[in-house]
Amino acid sequence: MTEHFPILILLVPLFGALIVVLLGRERPEQCWVTSLVSLGISSIISLFTIIVVFSDKVQTIRYRMGGWEPEANGYEVGIELRVDILAALVVFAVTFVGFVNTIYSKTRAEAEVQGKVPFFYALIQLLIVGLCGIVMTNDAFNLYVLIEITSLTSYALIAMGNRRAVLSSFNYVIMGTIGASFYLLGVGYLYIKTGTLNIDDIRMVLGNDNLWEHQSIVVAFIFIMLGVWTKMAFFPLHGWLPNAYAYAPSMTGTFMAPLMTKVMVYVMIRVMLWLFGYEFVYSGQHVWKELIIWMSVLAIVAGSLLALARTDIKKMLTYLIVAEVGYMVGGAWLGNVTGQAGAFYHILSDAAMTFCLFIAASIIVLRVGDSRVNAFDNLFRKMPLTMIGFTVGALSMIGLPPTCGFFSKWYLISGGIEAGQWEYVCALIFSSLVNAIIFFRIFERAYFGKIAGVKEDLSPSDSDANPDTGIKEVPWSMLVPLFIASGFVLLLGIMNRTLFEWIQTALEVMNT
Amino acid sequence: MKVFGLVAVFVVGLLLLSATQDFPSWGNPRSAASDGEVSSFYIEKTEAVTKVPNMVTAVLADFRGYDTMFETVVIFIAGIGIIAVLRNFEGSDSSIDYDNDDNGAGLLARFTCSLILPFIQIFALYVVAHGHHSPGGGFQGGVMLGASYILLALAFGLSKAKRIFSERRTMIFAVVGIFIYVGWGVLCLLLGGEFLNYSVLDSILPGDAMMARSYSMLVVEIGVAFTVTAIMFSMYSNLSTRGRLSKGL
Numbered sequence: 001m002t003e004h005f006p007i008l009i010l011l012v013p014l015f016g017a018l019i020v021v022l023l024g025r026e027r028p029e030q031c032w033v034t035s036l037v038s039l040g041i042s043s044i045i046s047l048f049t050i051i052v053v054f055s056d057k058v059q060t061i062r063y064r065m066g067g068w069e070p071e072a073n074g075y076e077v078g079i080e081l082r083v084d085i086l087a088a089l090v091v092f093a094v095t096f097v098g099f100v101n102t103i104y105s106k107t108r109a110e111a112e113v114q115g116k117v118p119f120f121y122a123l124i125q126l127l128i129v130g131l132c133g134i135v136m137t138n139d140a141f142n143l144y145v146l147i148e149i150t151s152l153t154s155y156a157l158i159a160m161g162n163r164r165a166v167l168s169s170f171n172y173v174i175m176g177t178i179g180a181s182f183y184l185l186g187v188g189y190l191y192i193k194t195g196t197l198n199i200d201d202i203r204m205v206l207g208n209d210n211l212w213e214h215q216s217i218v219v220a221f222i223f224i225m226l227g228v229w230t231k232m233a234f235f236p237l238h239g240w241l242p243n244a245y246a247y248a249p250s251m252t253g254t255f256m257a258p259l260m261t262k263v264m265v266y267v268m269i270r271v272m273l274w275l276f277g278y279e280f281v282y283s284g285q286h287v288w289k290e291l292i293i294w295m296s297v298l299a300i301v302a303g304s305l306l307a308l309a310r311t312d313i314k315k316m317l318t319y320l321i322v323a324e325v326g327y328m329v330g331g332a333w334l335g336n337v338t339g340q341a342g343a344f345y346h347i348l349s350d351a352a353m354t355f356c357l358f359i360a361a362s363i364i365v366l367r368v369g370d371s372r373v374n375a376f377d378n379l380f381r382k383m384p385l386t387m388i389g390f391t392v393g394a395l396s397m398i399g400l401p402p403t404c405g406f407f408s409k410w411y412l413i414s415g416g417i418e419a420g421q422w423e424y425v426c427a428l429i430f431s432s433l434v435n436a437i438i439f440f441r442i443f444e445r446a447y448f449g450k451i452a453g454v455k456e457d458l459s460p461s462d463s464d465a466n467p468d469t470g471i472k473e474v475p476w477s478m479l480v481p482l483f484i485a486s487g488f489v490l491l492l493g494i495m496n497r498t499l500f501e502w503i504q505t506a507l508e509v510m511n512t
Numbered sequence: 513m514k515v516f517g518l519v520a521v522f523v524v525g526l527l528l529l530s531a532t533q534d535f536p537s538w539g540n541p542r543s544a545a546s547d548g549e550v551s552s553f554y555i556e557k558t559e560a561v562t563k564v565p566n567m568v569t570a571v572l573a574d575f576r577g578y579d580t581m582f583e584t585v586v587i588f589i590a591g592i593g594i595i596a597v598l599r600n601f602e603g604s605d606s607s608i609d610y611d612n613d614d615n616g617a618g619l620l621a622r623f624t625c626s627l628i629l630p631f632i633q634i635f636a637l638y639v640v641a642h643g644h645h646s647p648g649g650g651f652q653g654g655v656m657l658g659a660s661y662i663l664l665a666l667a668f669g670l671s672k673a674k675r676i677f678s679e680r681r682t683m684i685f686a687v688v689g690i691f692i693y694v695g696w697g698v699l700c701l702l703l704g705g706e707f708l709n710y711s712v713l714d715s716i717l718p719g720d721a722m723m724a725r726s727y728s729m730l731v732v733e734i735g736v737a738f739t740v741t742a743i744m745f746s747m748y749s750n751l752s753t754r755g756r757l758s759k760g761l
Contacts, residue, residue, distance in 0.1 A: 004701060004706075004707070007701070007706075007707040011694065011698065011707075014585070014690075014694060015694070018687045018690055018691055018694075021592060021683060021686075021687055022683065022684065022687045025680070025683075063706065063707075064706060065577065065578040065706060065707060065708050065709075066574060066575065066577055066578070066706060066707075066708040066709050066710070067705050067706040067709030067711060067712075068575060071553060071557070072549040072550045072552065072553030073549045073553075074549075075548075075549045075550050075553075076550075077550055077553055077554070077575050078575050078576065078578075079575075079576055079578045079579060113596075115601040116595075116596050116599070116601075119592050119595055119596035120596065122592055123589070123592065123593065123596060126585065126589055129585075133582070139579075141576075141579065142576075142578065142579055142582075145579050145582045145583060145586070146582060148582075148586050149582055149585060149586055149589060152586060152589045152590060152593055153589055153593070155593065156589070156592075156593030156594075156596050156597055157596075159596075159597045160596055160597060166597070189531060191545055192535060192536065192543070192544065192545050193544055194544055194548070195543075195544035195545045195546075195547070195548020195549070195550055195551055196548060196549070196550050205544070205548075209544075214534045215530050215531055215533055215534055216531040216532070216533075216534055216535060218531075219527050219528070219530060219531035220531070222527060223527070
């Protein structure tokens with residue numbers, strides 16, 4: 001049974017999506033239940049997968065589709081799934097965020113995508129199938145097919161938002177297609193040179209035939225990186241992201257912001273270490289290592305400054321994502337295990353804190369009715385529970401212990417020091433300081449606010465508010481996800497040593 | 513901005529050119545992609561292990577059937593994505609009576625279409641059914657079948673085509689197609705094999721394990737054809753009426 005876990009994680013939401021499309025029109029209220037159940041099952045299976053992978057001495061589940069053994073003289077003839085501890089952790093993050101986000105969408109779905117609730121739930125479940133598939137597959141072309149699935153679903157999900165969402169989705173279509181084409185071109189070159197598509201086999205052939213020096217392999221690597229960077233919104237290629245995530249329906253934004261870019265960072269690490277290998281990527285003969293670290297420094301600084309310049313909270317958070325992508329790309333390119341493991345740990349911790357902040361921001365925007373930071377006076381008094389969640393996420397983004405944001409920054413900075421890349425270390429510290437300014441600006445307004453305005457704010461004309469305290473919270477279906485998310489921000493921080501050691505052991509194998 | 517675009521195009525072009533210098537020469541039979549271990553296996557062993565003479569279909573529907581399953585899902589997503597973005601459930605604008613000029617094309621076009629439609633559909637079904645022995649398969653046959661319904665809508669008006677292939681029915685067809693494909697894979701799981709390992713189905717299909725693979729390819733091609741047909745028609749009807757489904761072109 002356990003060997004089938006990888007495919008079951010994909011099949012449950014896939015069937016969930018089919019059921020939702022089929023039954024949705026007649027019973028729209030059951031769409032939520034169906035997706036909740038299917039994603040719940042899927043995340044339980046992925047939790048068990050972590051346990052299996054960790055308890056098993058082999059530490060890697062290999063699942064061959066169609067039962068095709070490597071029959072071509074040891075080369076894979078079919079498609080293989082490969083789940084190690086890293087993949088299992090990311091898959092759990094994807095399915096669990098999907099599950100929690102479905103709880104959040106309970107009341108929002110009907111309000112924001114009237115009449116199309118079944119299609120929303122079908123698309124979001126297919127998006128989760130795509131993301132999990134990307135993480136688990138061990139086949140370079142299958143990865144492309146699944147990138148296609150995630151892209152198409154996310155274009156549709158974003159375009160379901162308000163009128164401006166359609167245009168931002170169109171921008172994303174153009175950029176996303178260019179990115180995917182670059183990736184496909186790179187895979188095509190690899191296939192021409194090696195004659196196989198399996199990631200492990202490609203690395204083996206590249207090594208056996210000593211193709212490292214070949215110009216076409218170098219170009220293939222550059223193209224795949226460009227494609228992946230476009231998809232993850234690495235700084236000069238980030239143009240599509242802020243509008244797309246800010247104007248999408250809120251329950252789409254809360255799901256896509258924490259996961260889409262992080263899964264692509266995972267793909268980048270996979271491509272670097274598993275497809276091309278340590279020697280090729282970090283060796284001195286190519287100039288790109290220094291260049292890319294400088295690019296990530298630029299991404300961090302530019303992302304932070306652009307975020308600082310925004311007054312719209314959602315836009316501000318989307319620019320912070322751009323900066324966070326810079327953290328991870330830089331960490332992965334430092335060329336030592338600490339940096340890579342830091343980048344990988346940051347995938348998880350950034351997913352948790354971005355999720356937390358996006359839910360909190362969506363709740364606040366919904367209640368205040370205005371997304372500008374100027375309108376956030378006295379929020380601590382009006383929505384104390386929401387603001388607790390927001391504070392946890394914000395402190396993690398700034399990087400204060402014991403939140404996970406502190407530890408991921410700590411590991412990334414140690415990696416930077418180890419590699420002697422001081423510009424990267426400085427950029428991280430700079431970004432922390434900017435984040436502190438950004439969030440304390442909000443705290444100041446929300447905590448001290450306009451004292452004079454308190455009386456009007458608490459006037460009984462505010463029909464939803466509790467007349468005694470003026471507290472005006474949102475339904476439990478939004479608060480519970482927020483608290484789960486902020487709980488995970490703290491949990492990941494407390495468990496950082498264990499997680500980091502797991503990640504380090506898994507990555508060390510590929511660094512020899 | 514234009515200058516920047518030009519520079520980017522120039523750089524990418526240079527990269528593309530520089531990569532070609534150590535490509536295998538044009539038509540080289542000994543290049544890695546033609547002569548590698550994997551290609552040789554497909555070329556030499558396909559018929560022996562799957563009993564399917566068309567090795568393209570065997571790669572598509574069996575060796576890499578997992579990819580094809582997701583390609584079908586891509587088509588499905590494209591269809592429901594268009595509905596999700598475009599479909600206008602508020603119904604047609606009551607001030608304009610769309611049905612009035614929904615009579616389709618003129619007499620000549622209608623007569624021609626009613627003559628060729630049956631042949632298009634028969635040929636489409638042949639392409640689906642014969643995909644694992646000759647060029648063709650679910651995608652191609654499905655597109656032809658979908659095109660036949662689009663032709664019906666063009667010639668006789670969308671409302672007539674919708675009486676045959678209503679929106680509800682298109683959705684059911686699309687879902688059933690995926691369900692056939694994925695369900696067939698799950699059946700393999702239930703019988704103790706890996707997902708999409710058709711060879712374990714020999715216990716319920718006539719013939720041996722190789723023959724089971726051959727039959728299964730036909731089954732999944734039929735699943736693909738269902739989805740593609742339905743989604744082609746659904747896309748056409750949504751795009752041509754701005755999501756109102758109430759008026760043909």
